[in-house]
Amino acid sequence: MLTAITFILILFTAVLVHEGAHFVNARSVGVPVRAFSIGMGPVVWRRRWRGTEWRIGVFPIGGYVDLPGMAPKVDENGNLQHPDEGMAKKGLGAKLWILVGGILANFVLGVALLTTAVMLQPGYRAFTTGADVGRGSSVLSVMNGSPAARLGIRAGDHIVGLNGIQDPTPQQVVETIHSASELTLTLVNDGKRRVVSTPWPPAGAKVLTDANGKPLLGVNVAAVFEGVSAPQALAESAWFGVRVIPEMVRGFVQGFAAALTGRQNSEVAGPVGMVGLVNQATHVGIASVLFLAAIINFSLAVFNLLPIPGLDGGRMFLAGVVALRGRPFKPGQEEQFHFIGIMAVLTLIVLVTVHEISGLLHG
Numbered sequence: 372m373l374t375a376i377t378f379i380l381i382l383f384t385a386v387l388v389h390e391g392a393h394f395v396n397a398r399s400v401g402v403p404v405r406a407f408s409i410g411m412g413p414v415v416w417r418r419r420w421r422g423t424e425w426r427i428g429v430f431p432i433g434g435y436v437d438l439p440g441m442a443p444k445v446d447e448n449g450n451l452q453h454p455d456e457g458m459a460k461k462g463l464g465a466k467l468w469i470l471v472g473g474i475l476a477n478f479v480l481g482v483a484l485l486t487t488a489v490m491l492q493p494g495y496r497a498f499t500t501g502a503d504v505g506r507g508s509s510v511l512s513v514m515n516g517s518p519a520a521r522l523g524i525r526a527g528d529h530i531v532g533l534n535g536i537q538d539p540t541p542q543q544v545v546e547t548i549h550s551a552s553e554l555t556l557t558l559v560n561d562g563k564r565r566v567v568s569t570p571w572p573p574a575g576a577k578v579l580t581d582a583n584g585k586p587l588l589g590v591n592v593a594a595v596f597e598g599v600s601a602p603q604a605l606a607e608s609a610w611f612g613v614r615v616i617p618e619m620v621r622g623f624v625q626g627f628a629a630a631l632t633g634r635q636n637s638e639v640a641g642p643v644g645m646v647g648l649v650n651q652a653t654h655v656g657i658a659s660v661l662f663l664a665a666i667i668n669f670s671l672a673v674f675n676l677l678p679i680p681g682l683d684g685g686r687m688f689l690a691g692v693v694a695l696r697g698r699p700f701k702p703g704q705e706e707q708f709h710f711i712g713i714m715a716v717l718t719l720i721v722l723v724t725v726h727e728i729s730g731l732l733h734g
Contacts, residue, residue: 374650379431381649381664383409385477385671386434392476393436393469394423400465402457406437438469443702451702463694470683470690474672478612481668484661485608486601492658493596496604499611507531507538508592517589518578522567524558524588529595531564532557541592549585612669619673630722642724680712 387409394404403422408414410428417426428434440457453459458466489495496504510528513519533539533547533556548554548571555568572578572586579587599607645667652659678688689708693699700708 373653374646377653377660378646378649381660381667383431384664385480385668386410386431388476388480388668389473389671389675390434390436392472393438396469396472397436397438397458400461400468402438402440402461402465402469404436404438406435408436409434411435442706453699453702463690466690467687470687474675474683477668477672477675481665481672482605482608482612484668485611485665486604488658488661488665489599489604489608490601491661492656493599494594495658495662496596496599496607498662499604499607504596505538505540506595506597508541508544509595511591511593513591514579514589517587518569518573519589521573522556522569524556524567524590525560528558528560530556530592531559532566538595541594544592548588554588608665612672615669616673616676619670620677623674623677626723627719630719642720643728644723679716680708681710681716682712685709685712 390407390409394407397404406424406426408426408428410426410431411433412428412430414426415429417424419425438458440454440459440461442454443451444454446452458469461469485495485499489499493504496502508530510519510524510526510530512526513524530544531538533544534551534554536543536547539547551571553568554571555566557564557566579589581587648663649660652663675683677684679685680689686709689700689705693705699705
């Protein structure tokens with residue numbers, strides 16, 4: 372239940388911000404909004420306010436704003452005519468401003484969510500900066516009667532040195548304990564530094580071992596990360612969002628190509644994969660959920676930027692083509708392009724979902 376609620380909340384927020392930006396940008400250039408909907412399919416709630424009908428659809432998987440001038444008119448003889456209102460009367464700059472609003476909104480929301488996640492869990496800076504941001508390991512607990520207890524190691528000790536390794540990561544701590552013939556640990560607790568040494572494993576003492584027979588010190592350790600200021604976290608998160616754009620575009624292309632050819636892929640997650648990711652994140656904590664929500668918003672921004680008809684990027688591309696041609700397409704022709712684009716995207720999503728379900732059934 373928690374996974375479902377979290378998943379719906381992430382999508383609802385992303386869609387609300389995306390469509391809200393289209394609404395605000397349209398109104399800012401004088402284009403009225405006939406309807407604003409969160410959710411698709413049959414309308415389960417509607418209310419008219421300030422010239423706009425506000426709707427909630429039964430399926431919380433998308434949304435839309437209904438702007439005049441985006442579809443052809445039908446005359447009294449049933450023939451399609453070019454629209455002469457709303458979007459159709461605006462120049463290229465105004466059209467691009469309206470269309471890019473949702474993309475920018477998802478990007479900004481992604482930056483805000485990622486910044487918050489980094490503030491809560493500085494370890495995520497390893498993703499935003501691409502650098503090792505660890506500052507050693509901290510002892511969370513010590514097993515009674517273990518070698519660590521006999522050496523005087525206690526919970527709260529910060530391991531700043533281990534056999535010459537400065538600020539060792541938890542992985543380095545484990546690897547050293549498994550392979551060393553002597554241990555020398557430099558510990559800091561309450562500002563006091565001390566050094567403990569012992570032959571390893573200690574002679575004549577009972578030592579616990581793991582499933583592979585490797586000696587265990589008897590401690591539970593976790594990585595230590597320095598806190599980060601809000602301005603620094605914001606700057607790093609924004610740069611991360613820009614830096615991953617080429618990677619996400621390449622991932623979409625490779626993922627959809629794999630879906631078309633029936634190959635396994637890990638580049639694109641469909642609805643099933645997203646639910647699985649949300650389930651994992653909810654078991655880790657709020658910072659993990661915020662981090663995943665940020666990645667989803669970045670993905671939505673980049674996906675909508677692709678020049679595929681039906682998406683914001685495709686609409687911007689065709690608006691640019693019309694401006695270069697100096698004349699519009701035939702009435703209804705642009706809508707046909709968008710219909711084909713949307714059907715192609717839906718087909719790809721269905722293929723990805725089928726592959727995901729197949730993977731679960733055979734997993």
